[in-house]
Amino acid sequence: MLIKKKPSWDKFNHNDVTPEEVYQQRRHLLKQIGFLGAGTLLSFPAQAGLWDLFSDDKSSEHFKQAGLNFKKQPAYDQWIYGDETPEAKVISHNNFYEFGTSKTDPIDNAQSFQVSPWQLRIEGEVERPMVLDYDALFRLFPLEERIYNFRCVEAWSMVIPWIGFSLADILKKVGVTSKATHVVFETLYDPEQMPGQKNRFVGGGVAYPYVEGLTLAEAMTELTFLSVGLYGKTLPPQNGAPVRLVVPWKYGFKSIKSVVTIRVTDKQPPTSWNRLAPNEYGFYANVNPKVDHPRWSQASERRIGQGGLFSAKRINTLPFNGYGDMVGDLYKGLNLKVNF
Amino acid sequence: MRLSTKKIFSIKIFAHLTGMLPLLYLLLKVLEGQAGGDPVQYIIHFTGMGALNSVVLTLLISPLAKQFKLGGLLNVRRLVGLYAFSYASLHVLAFFSLDLLFAWSLFFSEVAKRPYILLGLLAYVLLMALALTSFSHIKRKMRGHWQKLHNWIYVIAVLVPIHFYWSVKSEVIEPSLYLLTLFILLCIRVKKFNIFSSKKTASRQ
Numbered sequence: 035m036l037i038k039k040k041p042s043w044d045k046f047n048h049n050d051v052t053p054e055e056v057y058q059q060r061r062h063l064l065k066q067i068g069f070l071g072a073g074t075l076l077s078f079p080a081q082a083g084l085w086d087l088f089s090d091d092k093s094s095e096h097f098k099q100a101g102l103n104f105k106k107q108p109a110y111d112q113w114i115y116g117d118e119t120p121e122a123k124v125i126s127h128n129n130f131y132e133f134g135t136s137k138t139d140p141i142d143n144a145q146s147f148q149v150s151p152w153q154l155r156i157e158g159e160v161e162r163p164m165v166l167d168y169d170a171l172f173r174l175f176p177l178e179e180r181i182y183n184f185r186c187v188e189a190w191s192m193v194i195p196w197i198g199f200s201l202a203d204i205l206k207k208v209g210v211t212s213k214a215t216h217v218v219f220e221t222l223y224d225p226e227q228m229p230g231q232k233n234r235f236v237g238g239g240v241a242y243p244y245v246e247g248l249t250l251a252e253a254m255t256e257l258t259f260l261s262v263g264l265y266g267k268t269l270p271p272q273n274g275a276p277v278r279l280v281v282p283w284k285y286g287f288k289s290i291k292s293v294v295t296i297r298v299t300d301k302q303p304p305t306s307w308n309r310l311a312p313n314e315y316g317f318y319a320n321v322n323p324k325v326d327h328p329r330w331s332q333a334s335e336r337r338i339g340q341g342g343l344f345s346a347k348r349i350n351t352l353p354f355n356g357y358g359d360m361v362g363d364l365y366k367g368l369n370l371k372v373n374f
Numbered sequence: 375m376r377l378s379t380k381k382i383f384s385i386k387i388f389a390h391l392t393g394m395l396p397l398l399y400l401l402l403k404v405l406e407g408q409a410g411g412d413p414v415q416y417i418i419h420f421t422g423m424g425a426l427n428s429v430v431l432t433l434l435i436s437p438l439a440k441q442f443k444l445g446g447l448l449n450v451r452r453l454v455g456l457y458a459f460s461y462a463s464l465h466v467l468a469f470f471s472l473d474l475l476f477a478w479s480l481f482f483s484e485v486a487k488r489p490y491i492l493l494g495l496l497a498y499v500l501l502m503a504l505a506l507t508s509f510s511h512i513k514r515k516m517r518g519h520w521q522k523l524h525n526w527i528y529v530i531a532v533l534v535p536i537h538f539y540w541s542v543k544s545e546v547i548e549p550s551l552y553l554l555t556l557f558i559l560l561c562i563r564v565k566k567f568n569i570f571s572s573k574k575t576a577s578r579q
Binding site: 120122123124125126127131135136137138141188190234235238239240307310311326328329330331334336338343344346347348 | 404407408409410411412413414415416419471472473474475477480483484487488490540541543544545546547548
């Protein structure tokens with residue numbers, strides 16, 4: 035005779051446990067919880083984990099980056115200090131107010147951003163105006179990789195391997211006129227894609243489109259870079275896809291993202307952060323440990339490198355972010371405390 | 375209406391959960407890497423908002439109790455106030471440990487040079503004074519002085535939103551809403567403010 039003895043863990047009857055219809059609906063219920071609780075706030079497509087419970091479909095909303103052909107340019111390595119920042123941190127800690135003001139908003143909100151088709155206009159005081167489409171950005175010049183220090187005005191910093199070409203290359207190609215003194219850059223204005231442009235609350239009260247500018251001499255320095263990629267791939271949207279400026283001796287807000295217009299002009303342009311708070315953000319915005327931001331010190335910076343929260347280091351900030359040899363001459367005779 | 379001991383107990387449990395769940399959320403976010411590549415700013419902001427929200431809540435309790443005649447609600451005020459202090463402690467600690475990386479000299483020079491940090495620290499010191507004197511036996515010993523000291527919550531309620539407003543780069547809408555909310559909560563009590571000038575001992579409220 036078969037003696038059926040239930041093990042101790044099997045003491046429940048079927049009607050003691052979760053009703054079947056609830057069990058069948060579990061995914062639906064989880065979705066609802068996710069929607070009601072935190073919604074898109076919690077979705078984070080780049081990494082799998084606990085929060086995936088709350089997002090339904092992560093693979094399809096993840097922006098697709100493509101590999102790039104490029105040549106390493108180690109000549110710029112001599113200026114960097116510290117190791118490369120891990121890619122995962124560079125693409126998940128971004129200031130891109132068009133997608134929201136928190137550091138994680140860009141990676142959370144920009145994954146469906148359309149980078150192709152794209153048009154980059156080079157216009158103004160130039161001999162031969164140009165419009166570059168998406169493919170031209172990658173074909174016009176041979177791409178090179180440069181590892182640069184990146185210093186945010188908020189006193190944190192990274193070391194990032196960018197891929198792209200010198201801004202000077204493109205300016206030489208279009209030929210600037212004799213009237214030219216400055217270069218203006220504009221980010222895409224597309225409130226349908228950029229929630230921060232649609233809603234003041236999301237966008238932090240910045241007047242869009244975002245505008246930045248350089249003097250012509252700054253723009254023509256070989257260090258000034260137009261980046262179309264990082265870590266061997268095309269840029270993800272949160273880092274300014276498909277094309278962005280990188281000016282490594284200036285605070286990060288000068289390195290404007292997702293650029294659609296490069297306009298050569300005959301006067302200094304108004305620039306976004308400078309207009310918003312002229313006493314805090316100057317037009318030049320050169321990295322300068324001797325000129326504090328009114329609300330925090332610029333003498334040192336938190337280097338975001340490898341390792342966890344407590345392995346971060348505070349390091350001394352260098353004048354011109356370490357690029358003084360390269361660009362110091364541009365500012366001869368200029369009082370950098372007044373022209374901060 | 376009188377709230378039963380049991381009801382007050384449930385309200386307290388609810389208040390504890392409201393106070394602690396956000397911390398659990400923060401912990402999971404950070405551990406799971408969902409607070410961004412460099413969660414320091416996230417943690418500082420999150421804990422700061424926790425403190426600010428708790429301050430708003432403590433000031434909301436007595437108007438609610440009055441309006442709905444639920445005197446028993448006043449029993450949870452201390453608990454909410456202690457959460458304000460706890461969040462503020464985490465906020466200061468995160469700033470000092472994660473952002474400044476324990477650089478004492480930088481901490482002091484930042485406090486001295488940056489008015490918004492000084493305001494925040496001032497509010498924190500006041501909150502600490504309130505937290506340390508929150509025990510019942512100390513309250514009894516202090517008698518009338520206790521209420522006078524604890525009226526400083528109204529000063530905290532002014533300092534904290536200004537500290538927030540001053541600290542942001544550009545997104546002033548949210549801090550403005552907090553300033554407005556706290557202003558309204560203070561206006562409701564306008565009659566109380568002769569307390570600072572009058573010699574009468576404070577009413578029990």
